[in-house]
Amino acid sequence: MRFRIPVVAVCLALAIMAGAQAKQSGGGSAESQLRAQEEAWLKAFQAHDLNKALGFLAPGAVAMAPNAPPAKTQKELHDGYAPLAAPGAKINFKADYVAVSGDLGVSSGPYQLTMMDNGKKVEDKGKYVTVWKKQGDGSWKVVRDIFNSDMPAPGSK
Amino acid sequence: MRFRIPVVAVCLALAIMAGAQAKQSGGGSAESQLRAQEEAWLKAFQAHDLNKALGFLAPGAVAMAPNAPPAKTQKELHDGYAPLAAPGAKINFKADYVAVSGDLGVSSGPYQLTMMDNGKKVEDKGKYVTVWKKQGDGSWKVVRDIFNSDMPAPGSK
Numbered sequence A, B: 001m002r003f004r005i006p007v008v009a010v011c012l013a014l015a016i017m018a019g020a021q022a023k024q025s026g027g028g029s030a031e032s033q034l035r036a037q038e039e040a041w042l043k044a045f046q047a048h049d050l051n052k053a054l055g056f057l058a059p060g061a062v063a064m065a066p067n068a069p070p071a072k073t074q075k076e077l078h079d080g081y082a083p084l085a086a087p088g089a090k091i092n093f094k095a096d097y098v099a100v101s102g103d104l105g106v107s108s109g110p111y112q113l114t115m116m117d118n119g120k121k122v123e124d125k126g127k128y129v130t131v132w133k134k135q136g137d138g139s140w141k142v143v144r145d146i147f148n149s150d151m152p153a154p155g156s157k
Helices: A004-024 A028-046 A050-054 A074-085 B004-024 B028-046 B050-054 B074-085
Strands: A057-064 A090-093 A097-101 A104-117 A120-134 A140-149 B057-064 B090-093 B097-101 B104-117 B120-134 B140-149
Touching (some): A028 A050, A028 A074, A028 A090, A028 A097, A028 A104, A028 A120, A074 A104, A097 B104, A097 B140, A104 B097, A104 B104, A120 B120, A120 B140, A140 B097, A140 B140, B028 B074, B028 B097, B028 B104, B028 B120, B028 B140, B050 B074, B057 B074
Parallel strands (some): A057 A140, B057 B140
Antiparallel strands (some): A090 A104, A097 A104, A120 A140, B097 B104, B104 B120, B120 B140
């Protein structure tokens, strides 16, 4: 009987730690990791490094740009993100909302984008939601990405 | 010493259950709950019950419609969702992607929408991402909602 209470105490501590660990993955540190990963993704676009930017996509990722069906295949994703990393393009985005729970993360905020369209500058600004999934190696990757413009639709009154 | 092993076994079982419980909240049952809540939200729009539909929004929710700044205030959210519940409007959406971890959920899929614009039918289809947060009472509510159209931009070639 001499060992009974200490063993219970140790086991209780283990149980509490298991719970805390599960919670902690939704805490401040995971959000910082997600913010850092999003910033690294932005830097890849800003460096016009399309292949690096595409490397942030998880298998099965779907990108949802306005006025086009969802991009799902490698080619669709490549072609969909290419304008954001093209020479002359300038992009910026920063989450004003980040939520993380376990292996699921969400970031959302405003973006600003300048693209070249037949040598003409096109300025756009809008908002986005990106859904992230923590991968087996602990890195955060994009599973869904959607955005739309704040600007009036072309041709609207 | 006679009780030592049983106590360890019970404590181990408790620790494993604590871990399983933490995982389970991201499992199949939570996803079904989220799908059911999304369907209830859709039904509120389909019943043209705007107030009921607005009741699915969490405090601080932001709705992100195309070609407009994010809707954040009660009035902006009301005015933003009103066309979806208006007389004559027909809306349908169903997630082809649902992810849940703890109190964070995401649903995404295609939508179809028919709206009346000055007595003229406007047909639209596109895709959406909705971010859900489990509330204190256990219900899922919308914290971020964004969509865009699959159709070519008006005036585009």
